[in-house]
Amino acid sequence: MDSSKDDSKDEAHITASRRGFLGRSAAMGLVGVSLGLAGCKEDAPAKTASAGAPAKGAANEVAPGQLDDYYAFTSAGHGGEARVIGLPSGRTLKRIPVFNIDCMVGWGITNESKAIMGTKADGSLKYITGDTHHVHASYKDGTYDGRFMWVNDKIHSRLARIRMDTMECDKIVQLPNVMGFHGIFPDKCDPVDAKINYTTRVFCGGEFSIPLPNDGRDLDDPSKWGALFSCVDASTMEVRWQVRVDGNMDLVATSYDGKFAASNQYNTENAADLAGMMAAERDACVFFHVARIEQLVKAGKFTTIGASKVPVVDGRKAANADPATAVTCYVPVGKNPHGVNASPDGKYFVCSGKLSPTATVIDLSLVAQWYEGKLKQPRDAVVAEPEIGLGPLHTAFDGKGNAYTSLFLDSQCVKWNVAAAIAQFKGDKNAKVIIEKMDVQYQPGHNYASMGETKEADGKYLNSGNKFSKDRFLPVGPLHPETEQLIDISGAKMRLVADHTAYSEPHDGIIVRRDIVKTRQIYTMEDFPNHVTPDNAGVTRHGNKVQVRLMSQAPAYSMPIIKVKKGDEVTLTLTNYDKVEDLTHGCALPTYNINFIVNPQETKSVTFKADHAGAYWLYCTHFCHALHLEMRSRFLVEA
Ligand SMILES: [Cu+2]
Structure with missing residues (x-):
């Protein structure tokens, strides 16, 4: 009894002090709120924050110690990386460096990552910038198989592959004669052999027209410019073939039967200025007949x-x-x-016009009929074109026949029914196409549903990637985060369940069921041909080329002193001999720009010129042990 009295006294004391704090801050808060709203009214796009109030019952709650049901893999825009997020919690799980330099892991700094990223003759990185837009994963039987993801770099027209078991980039290829490489999509099946029912190609849409070749000629004659659609081999990551098209390609989609890849096209006018790009009333979705293209290539009918x-x-x-x-x-x-x-039933492709309030539904079986000479005009493959709202961009699916399109200008997500839209197009005036419109905050770009781009679309969650967050989060200066809004789409009505912040600026993403992703927790030493062994560890010299072979095991490196001479070209190779999961060590060398990590059983190396003399403490950057701070060696460069 006594103890419970004490508890209540403490509780009363805490409550009183909280009240005091709230009392003081309330007056200041009011001023802040009124200023904030006034500012918001002037600046905010179409909608206010009043709509789309968070749902009660916290459908996104993942209790401490519990795991999320889904992985979201997203791009990062001009940050150049890819990201891994747990859903529904919104926990950031990993940032995967791809086209960017990341000192946390040493990406872009080690010899191994530089070899993947590409270097100039002097050994420095060819590019240090990237612009990732679209992440898509490999398929088998119409759903994700957990092998690979791919992400594009719009700036330098590169495609990167990421292993899903280690969630690290393992290959990058640059597309020749392409500028503004935007959309990507892996195929889901071979166009000829249906037994190859998994991803073997990745298709890439080239957005900007450029002179072909871009060698300084034809600079003043855009009529001679063009854009290329590229096919990359999923396994070798070599470019297999390209197709020259009219118009500029944006995003890419592939059919479940492997027969078609398609890209929506703005600027079918082939114009070089804004007015010209908006001149035509209709643009296009171009469907590539993959089998025929590969026949022509095989027959040598190409340039x-x-x-x-x-x-x-x-x-x-x-x-x-x-x-x-x-x-x-x-x-x-x-x-x-x-x-x-x-659409996850494999029947339709949906395109939305930024300058038209409509979505165009294209029946793939009719596109196939056109190729067989059984359909008069390509336009006859359009089976619906419902008016859905202003600024329609991207469409996600729930696997139950419904489509969810982001409306950039309306700041909404519109849920509409595909079958009803087709019925309406055929003349059914009673067809109820629009099911619901929900405000999002604000200006949505991409949206994507859980497993929504597979045959296993499960209709549970929709992520609305909103370009502007405005008043949704604490202000952090001129650059706001973006809002990733998680919407529960499992019921009759859409429910907003969470606002997640996103550091600028992710574009697209996919939501993958967690059982599909099987990660490796520990590397094998043999994965790295250059791993250090107790036999070859130490310093060896050939002229002024010095090999420093080092091992790490918490809390020490294998050599307390490493001595080289000024002017030496040093290759430092570090193998982590710790085998415990998550026991990662770092390796930093002050004034030499060296900063990387080695995971358990992993090996990495760096090569640099020891161009300034002195004593430098090579130290562990990644917390590893109670004696982590003691984990350091003297790196001595003799004058
Ligand atoms: Cu350490």
Whole structure:
């Protein structure tokens, strides 16, 4: 009894002190709120924060110690990386460096990561910038198989592959004669052999027209410029072939039967200025007949551009009017479209026009019929075009026949029914196409649903990636975070369950069930041919080239003193001999720009010129042991 009295006394004391704090801050808070709202009214886009109040019952709550149900893999825009987030909690799990330098792990600093990223003759990185937009994963049987992800770099037209078991980038390829590489999508099946029912190709849409080749000629004659659609081998990461098209390609989608890859196209006008790019009332979604393209390549019916040896097939409209021989089919869609998405039943592709309040539904079986000469016009493959709202961009699916399209100008997510839209297009005036519109905060770009781009679309969650957060989070200066809003789409009504902040600026993402992802927790020493062994550990010298082979085991490096001479070219190789999961060590060398980590059983190396003399403490940067601070060696450079 006595103890409970004490507890209540303490409780009363805490409550009183909290009240005092709140009392003082309340007056200041009011001033802040009124200023904040006034500022918001002037600045905020279309919608206020009043709508889309968070749902009660915290459907996104993942209790401490519990795991999320899904992984979200997202791009990061001009940050150049990819990200891993747990859903529904919104916990950041990992940032995967790809086209950027990341000192936390040493990406872009070690010899191994530089070899993947590409270097100039002097050994420095070829590029230190990147712009990732789209992350998509490998498929088997129409769903994710957990092998790989791919992400694009729009700035330098590169495609990167990320291993899903280690969640690290293992290959990067640059597309020749392409600028503004935007959309990507892996195939889901071989176009000829249905037994190859897994990803073997990745398709890449080239957005900007450039002179082909871009060698300084034809600079003043944009009529000679063009854009290329590229096919990359998923396993070797070499560019297999390219197709020259009319128009500029944006995003990419692939059919479940492997027959078609498609890219929505704005600027079918082939214009070089804004007014020209908006002139035509309709743009297009171009469907590539993959099997025919590969037949032409096999038969040697292709050209090459400049120094590139990659086969290029002509996919321009004029050369592809005859369905019997065409490799491209341009289906007209709403004006200046952004986004093309495949429905999980495998039947439809949906494109939305930025400058048209509509979504265009294209029936893939009709596109196939056009190629077989059984459909009069490509436009006859359009089976619905519902008006859904202003600024429609991307469409996600719940696997129950419903589509969810982001409305950039309306700041909304619109839920609509695909079958009803088709019925309405056929003349059914009673068809109820729009099911619900929900405000999002604010200006959504991409949206994506849980497993929504697979045959296993489960209709549980939708992520709305909103470009502006404005008043949703504590202000942090001129650059605001973005809002990733998690929406529960499992019920009859959409429910906003969480606002997650996102550091600028992710574009697209995928939501993958956690059982699909199988990660490795520990490397094997043999994974690294250059791993250090007790036999070869130490310092060896050939002229002024010095090999420093070092091992780490908490809390020490294998050599307390490492001695080299000024002017030496030093290659420092470090193997982590710890085998305990998560027992990672760091390796930093002051004034030499060396800063990387080695995970258990991992090996990494750096090569540098010991160009200034002195004593430098090589130390462990990654907390590893109670004696972590003591884990350091003297690196001595003799004058
Ligand atoms: Cu350590």
